[in-house]
Amino acid sequence: MLGILRKKFPGLEIEALSIGKRKNDPSLNEDGYVVTNNTFAVIDGSAPRVDLKFDGKSTARFATDVVRNVFLTTSPSVNGRELVSSITKELNREINKIGIRNIIKKTKEACPAALFTSARIVGDKMIITALGDVSCRLNGKVIHVYNFETEKLMTIKRIHTMRNAKKKNPSISDEELQGIGRLAMQEDLKKQVGNYFNNPNSELGLGIINGDPVPDKFIKTYTFDLKDIKTLELFSDGYFILPDNAEIKSWEKAFFAGEKEDPLRWSKYPAVKSSSKNMFSDDRTIVVVNLTRK
Numbered sequence: 001m002l003g004i005l006r007k008k009f010p011g012l013e014i015e016a017l018s019i020g021k022r023k024n025d026p027s028l029n030e031d032g033y034v035v036t037n038n039t040f041a042v043i044d045g046s047a048p049r050v051d052l053k054f055d056g057k058s059t060a061r062f063a064t065d066v067v068r069n070v071f072l073t074t075s076p077s078v079n080g081r082e083l084v085s086s087i088t089k090e091l092n093r094e095i096n097k098i099g100i101r102n103i104i105k106k107t108k109e110a111c112p113a114a115l116f117t118s119a120r121i122v123g124d125k126m127i128i129t130a131l132g133d134v135s136c137r138l139n140g141k142v143i144h145v146y147n148f149e150t151e152k153l154m155t156i157k158r159i160h161t162m163r164n165a166k167k168k169n170p171s172i173s174d175e176e177l178q179g180i181g182r183l184a185m186q187e188d189l190k191k192q193v194g195n196y197f198n199n200p201n202s203e204l205g206l207g208i209i210n211g212d213p214v215p216d217k218f219i220k221t222y223t224f225d226l227k228d229i230k231t232l233e234l235f236s237d238g239y240f241i242l243p244d245n246a247e248i249k250s251w252e253k254a255f256f257a258g259e260k261e262d263p264l265r266w267s268k269y270p271a272v273k274s275s276s277k278n279m280f281s282d283d284r285t286i287v288v289v290n291l292t293r294k
Contacts, residue, residue, distance in 0.1 A: 004248055009037040011292050015248045018285040021238070023278050030060035031236055031285040032068045034118070038076040041118035042134045042234040042285045043067045046208060049109035049190050055098050063112035066091045067209060076120035079127040080221040083118070084214050092211045104211070109193045113210035117144060117234050119289075126229055130220040131207050137233040140246065143222055149204045150192045151272055154185045159266045174264060178274055185272060229291050238284025240269045251286050 005016040020029025030045035045060025054062045070087045078086060091112065095101055104111045115132025128136055128144065133151075136144040161184040162177045192206075199205035200215035207218020231246040240258045243250035258269050258281075265271040265281055275281040 005035065007035055012037065013290040013292060014040070015288045016286065017248050017252070019280070019283070021273075021280040021283050023280065028058070028061075029283050030058060030064060031238070031283040032064040033234075033285050033287050034068055034071040035287060036072070038121040039071050039118065040120075040232065040234060040287050040289055041068075041071050041116055042236050042287055043114055043116045044132065044134050044236045044283070044285070046113035046115065046210075047189070049193060050107060052103070052110050054100055054112065059110060059112040060114065062094075063091065063114035063209060066094050066112070067114050067116055071118065077122050079118075079120055079122070079129045081216060081219055083129050084131060084209070084219050087116075087209050088211060088214060091209060095211060109190050111193070111210050113193075113197070113208050115208055119232055119234065121226060124226050126224045126226050126232070128220075128222040128224070130222075131209065131214065131218060133237045135235055135237070136222075137231075137235075137242070137246070138224065139228075139230050140244075142242070144220060146220075148206050150188070150196055150206065153204075154188050154192075154272050155270050157188065158182075158184050158272060159270055162264070162266055175276065177264065178276060181266075181274070226291070231291070232289040233286065235286040236282075236284055238280070238282035239286065240271070240281075246288050246290070248286060248288055251288075255284060 003017055007014045014035050016033050016035050018031050018033055020026045022028045032043040034041040043064045045064040048059045067087050070090050115134055117130040117134035117136050119126055119128045130144045133146045158181040162181045165180045196202055196204045196206055197208050197210055198212045198214055200217050207214045233246055239255055241254035243254040259275050262268040263275045265274040273282050
């Protein structure tokens, strides 16, 4: 399969794939990943709320690249709260470096933001840090999954609006329905940034890398004995169906099955995004690690 990165390190065999949702321009992918001999991560840039470019990149891509760089320049022993704080510090440094602080102060939705889940090998342990809805499986068992309450509410609103439009006009095109669904969530997406990002006092609050301090309640850390791990899978929310096998070809097969079964993402696989002729339903990224240590 084209686009799969394959790497081998002592005791490790790794596959990774990241594909942007825009079929005609893969360069607009706002996801990212990291693969080294001791660090594995999937990064999901938060969808831009405003059409601004920072350093020639979308706000999501800008944040993804900052997060990725921290993983590549820090010790694998940096995890949990320390890791999140290091990433936040670096994002603020980059924001100041390119001179966009005033833009962000005036327009909160312009702030670059990203989510991630990482796994780092430290001695005989694997330490997983998760911030947001990038999921993780170990030995085929999901050990981290998170669904944002704000996203659940937006999905309900989107689908309700689309179904009403379909009821009023049964011949309405899928493209028109998608546009109506996006418009229904437009203000909610902006409200999410201002009211709920890193807000520990709201039941709708969520943790995210955006330059603000991330409350401890949103940072999830898991520690496992390395000897007990056979497979590790990190995957972004672009994947709706979890396959039985820990291999990318199985993940991709499941992804396309979902795209075919429910392209509008309003029945079997409800979501805030949908697919069309020119777009997949979302950017998608997966890292699969097979541990072959004796």
